[in-house]
Amino acid sequence: GAGVSQSPSNKVTEKGKDVELRCDPISGHTALYWYRQSLGQGLEFLIYFQGNSAPDKSGLPSDRFSAERTGGSVSTLTIQRTQQEDSAVYLCASSAGLVFTDTQYFGPGTRLTVL
Amino acid sequence: AQSVTQLGSHVSVSEGALVLLRCNYSSSVPPYLFWYVQYPNQGLQLLLKYTSAATLVKGINGFEAEFKKSETSFHLTKPSAHMSDAAEYFCAVTGGFKTIFGAGTRLFVKA
Numbered sequence: 028g029a030g031v032s033q034s035p036s037n038k039v040t041e042k043g044k045d046v047e048l049r050c051d052p053i054s055g056h057t058a059l060y061w062y063r064q065s066l067g068q069g070l071e072f073l074i075y076f077q078g079n080s081a082p083d084k085s086g087l088p089s090d091r092f093s094a095e096r097t098g099g100s101v102s103t104l105t106i107q108r109t110q111q112e113d114s115a116v117y118l119c120a121s122s123a124g125l126v127f128t129d130t131q132y133f134g135p136g137t138r139l140t141v142l
Numbered sequence: 143a144q145s146v147t148q149l150g151s152h153v154s155v156s157e158g159a160l161v162l163l164r165c166n167y168s169s170s171v172p173p174y175l176f177w178y179v180q181y182p183n184q185g186l187q188l189l190l191k192y193t194s195a196a197t198l199v200k201g202i203n204g205f206e207a208e209f210k211k212s213e214t215s216f217h218l219t220k221p222s223a224h225m226s227d228a229a230e231y232f233c234a235v236t237g238g239f240k241t242i243f244g245a246g247t248r249l250f251v252k253a
Binding site: 060062070071075118127133 | 191232
């Protein structure tokens with residue numbers, strides 16, 4: 028597609044349920060990033076993929092969070108046993124991935140609300 | 143380790159006035175610095191970036207930023223604010239694959 032897409036755009040879930048958030052990067056982009064944007068706060072780095080590999084998973088808030096990327100394209104962020112503090116906008120970005128200064132292109136985000 | 147501090151969560155200027163959004167960074171490696179903008183109900187987009195070439199960087203929509211190593215700053219400026227500049231602005235730093243964003247500064251432009 029022309030840009031980064033994310034689905035769903037909004038997700039309301041009950042505490043304790045699992046959720047999956049999807050990101051479709053720009054075609055050909057090898058680098059993919061997940062961030063979390065909480066109300067009134069900046070973007071919190073969660074994880075980075077270069078191809079299908081995630082060199083550093085230390086940004087994931089807890090072991091309830093996991094992410095994978097398949098075929099060097101689509102990525103899924105999974106949150107297990109959701110908690111109210113997980114409520115936030117989850118943003119995905121992709122870049123050409125050739126150098127660290129490559130521009131990151133952001134998707135519109137998934138707004139997650141945990142009741 | 144890297145960090146970014148944006149001074150002022152809210153800045154209000156009159157239309158036509160100078161816009162100055164402040165950003166200070168900390169980095170243990172030579173930093174690459176970015177400014178992103180988020181318009182209401184839209185995704186983030188890149189305004190400009192510093193990649194160790196020229197210290198004065200020009201971006202879109204008349205914005206520019208100057209990298210000052212001695213002050214560890216990368217402030218964003220625009221000579222004359224326009225109503226359409228009302229948005230949230232994020233400063234970010236990276237020295238590798240991990241990009242650290244500031245908390246953001248919301249710019250209000252008064253008619």
